[in-house]
Amino acid sequence: MEDLLTIAGKGYRSRLLVGTGKYKDFDETRRAVEASGAEIVTVAIRRTNIGQEPGQPSLLDTLPPSKFTYLPNTAGCYTADDAIRTLRLARELLDGHDLVKLEVLGDPQTLFPNMPETLKAAQTLVKDGFKVMVYCSDDPIQTRQLEEMGCVAVMPLASLIGSGMGILNPWNLSLIIEKAQVPVLVDAGVGTASDAAIAMELGCDGVLMNTAIAGAKNPVLMAGAMKKAVEAGREAFLAGRMPKKLYSASPSSPTTGLISPK
């Protein structure tokens, strides 16, 4: 049976979700996204550039919504109201598409989530018919509350957005994973392939990243590495790792039939 990531009733083969920001140009964006194998891509919603030249290519031309599942985000929003307005615009822009990434930030330096505002926004958005995937702190009580409100996935940070610091608190992530009934995705903090593998080995259902790929010297190569890391981590999780044994070594080769028996 195929191992699918199911979000809001829809199955996805790829457990790697990628952002589309910070690339050199749309061509690099497209090549990196394709190398990552991601089916879900995040996008931001911004004011039209009033001086923009008509006929310039758009992101929607580069990554056609027919081929990818768009996940509009609320990056840059610091209040529940701004986040809600942004996602209503996104739904209008994407012809009624209602799968969204909610993030309400609390501080421009750390981009740490403002959880009271996040919870407030989530409540309104769920009532308004949105399928909410939510960026949040790695606090099992907050993620439980978001799940109870009807969010379709919880996405705790592993470390600060864009920091590349990796999985700083695997214990909290494990607490969240153990209790959650909705998919748990690590969103933010992954720096390199091993970080993604660790997240998946912990039992995360998926990983969302942007800077780890876009900020690499060779983003397309890193996108492929992340694809493999997420797959490897997932398979290792499903396989069930051997228990760690601190002080008792156990040889892998037969202990009998040695040429110099003890």
Add this chain to the structure above:
Amino acid sequence: MGDNFPGKIGRMEITLNGQALALDEPLSVAALLERQGLAGKRVAVERNGEIVPKSRHVSTQLEAGDRLEIVVAVGGG
């Protein structure tokens, strides 16, 4: 429909994406998009905090003091 004194008939000011914009004549949302070179583009419009669905771009007339937001999808994480 805004100030209606001689010489300024029909003239009105709106706020578009945070910037003041003077219009010589009353416009619909569709006409504003045309004026901005955005006709036929994938954009979404909010007027005074409320979404204006595509199906109502033609029938929605702008009024003086309206606050318009026109947005697109851009790269982001």
